[in-house]
Amino acid sequence: MTKKQLFFVIFIFSLMSCKTTYFPTSNHTPLFSEKGRVDISLGISKFGYELQPAYSISKTIALQSNLLYIWQMTDTSGFATRYGELAAGFNGKTKKFLYEIYGGYGIGRNYFQSTAMNTVRVNKLFVQPAIGRKDDFFLISGSTKLGLIRLAGNGQTSFSPVIEPNAHLRIGYKNIFFYTTLGLSYLPLGSDFIDRHLRFIFSAGLSFKF
Numbered sequence: 001m002t003k004k005q006l007f008f009v010i011f012i013f014s015l016m017s018c019k020t021t022y023f024p025t026s027n028h029t030p031l032f033s034e035k036g037r038v039d040i041s042l043g044i045s046k047f048g049y050e051l052q053p054a055y056s057i058s059k060t061i062a063l064q065s066n067l068l069y070i071w072q073m074t075d076t077s078g079f080a081t082r083y084g085e086l087a088a089g090f091n092g093k094t095k096k097f098l099y100e101i102y103g104g105y106g107i108g109r110n111y112f113q114s115t116a117m118n119t120v121r122v123n124k125l126f127v128q129p130a131i132g133r134k135d136d137f138f139l140i141s142g143s144t145k146l147g148l149i150r151l152a153g154n155g156q157t158s159f160s161p162v163i164e165p166n167a168h169l170r171i172g173y174k175n176i177f178f179y180t181t182l183g184l185s186y187l188p189l190g191s192d193f194i195d196r197h198l199r200f201i202f203s204a205g206l207s208f209k210f
Contacts, residue, residue: 021110021120021151022197023081024185025050025068027166029130029141030209031098032056032091039064041179043205047072048081050203062089064102073113083108083122101129110153120153124162132168139170139177149187160189170207180204 023046030039034056041052048070056062063086070081087104106124125147132141145164150157166183183201 020079020197022122022149023047023068023070023083024164024198024201025066025083025085026181026183026201026203027128027130027143027145027164027168028052028054028064028066029100029132029143029168030054030062030064031100031130031132031134031139031141032062033059033093033098035059038210039207041205041207043179043203045203046198046200056091060091062091064089076113078113080111081108087128097131097133099131101127103127118154120151123150126162137171137173141168143168160187162187164201166201175208175210177207179207
């Protein structure tokens with residue numbers, strides 16, 4: 001086993017031992033400016049897989065969802081996450097920039113396998129403003145998800161505001177792009193329960209627009 005593999009194994013077991021209660025997703029910022037456009041991102045986040053479809057109903061109104069799936073499970077140990085968001089948004093533009101603001105709701109569950117299966121339920125209400133620029137070759141944007149999160153499980157329930165700023169870069173041509181997103185997740189009203197969440201957001205993959 002190499003040093004990198006050993007470090008990864010140690011990190012995974014440390015993550016499982018603290019029972020991470022919240023895995024943040026990356027923000028999706030399609031920045032629509034036309035009616036009937038589809039934007040789909042498929043990528044790998046820090047520990048799992050993300051699917052982010054979006055559709056512009058009109059020049060100014062759009063819908064999007066964000067799905068996260070993580071599976072690191074054996075018969076005796078590990079963790080898994082299933083989480084989804086649905087949001088509706090307003091799009092606009094100035095002479096130099098495109099902007100949008102989405103409002104939505106997320107729900108999911110984290111599963112932990114040790115001697116018994118434990119479950120932590122996640123609920124999140126949020127708004128997500130974003131601003132950026134794009135053309136046929138690139139998209140660059142900044143966004144912040146602001147909301148309220150509820151974590152419940154193992155006889156505990158905790159609430160906290162959530163602040164998740166993201167920077168997003170997409171490069172490609174015509175319908176296919178490579179993208180990467182970096183961000184942070186901050187829960188100001190932390191507790192022993194809420195503090196067990198991942199604070200660094202990373203996602204990379206392919207984006208398709210039609």
